Amino acid sequence: MGETDRRILDGTPARVETLRRRAQGEGVINTAYIERLNATFRERLTPLARRSRALARRTLTLQHGMYLIGTVYNFCTPHASLGLATLGADRRSASQTPAMAAEITDHCWSVQHLLAYHVPPPRWTPPQQRGRPSRALRRLIERWCS
Numbered sequence: 001m002g003e004t005d006r007r008i009l010d011g012t013p014a015r016v017e018t019l020r021r022r023a024q025g026e027g028v029i030n031t032a033y034i035e036r037l038n039a040t041f042r043e044r045l046t047p048l049a050r051r052s053r054a055l056a057r058r059t060l061t062l063q064h065g066m067y068l069i070g071t072v073y074n075f076c077t078p079h080a081s082l083g084l085a086t087l088g089a090d091r092r093s094a095s096q097t098p099a100m101a102a103e104i105t106d107h108c109w110s111v112q113h114l115l116a117y118h119v120p121p122p123r124w125t126p127p128q129q130r131g132r133p134s135r136a137l138r139r140l141i142e143r144w145c146s
Contacts, residue, residue: 037073042068042090075109 004045023133046054056062078095099105124144126137133141 040068040073041066044073071114072111074109075105075114078108 042048047056080095082096082101
């Protein structure tokens with residue numbers, strides 16, 4: 001078969017070497033992984049599909065959809081390629097999610113469990129304004145930032 005021509009299109013050779021060492025693809029730059037992820041997004045998020053009648057009217061809607069699909073992909077979808085050898089009598093391989101492989105969680109989440117998970121809001125920071133803050137803003141800062 002023919003050879004694959006590998007060349008750097010963006011970045012420096014040192015940066016590419018650093019990223020290559022951190023990657024899990026046996027030290028070889030391979031676009032198959034990202035193409036597989038792109039195909040998953042196109043399959044599960046209709047506005048990204050080719051020749052689709054669905055339309056994401058706002059960028060924020062598309063960003064939220066991609067965040068949700070990516071989270072379900074990582075926490076709720078077991079992958080056969082991430083199988084673990086179980087220590088049972090039958091020694092079958094059990095698949096795990098990417099979040100389990102990264103040791104972020106120890107179990108496969110259900111979508112219901114994922115959607116019911118409470119994420120605390122980020123800490124409130126006062127808005128940047130010129131001049132002296134109003135009394136109401138000072139009270140808010142005292143209440144929420146001290």
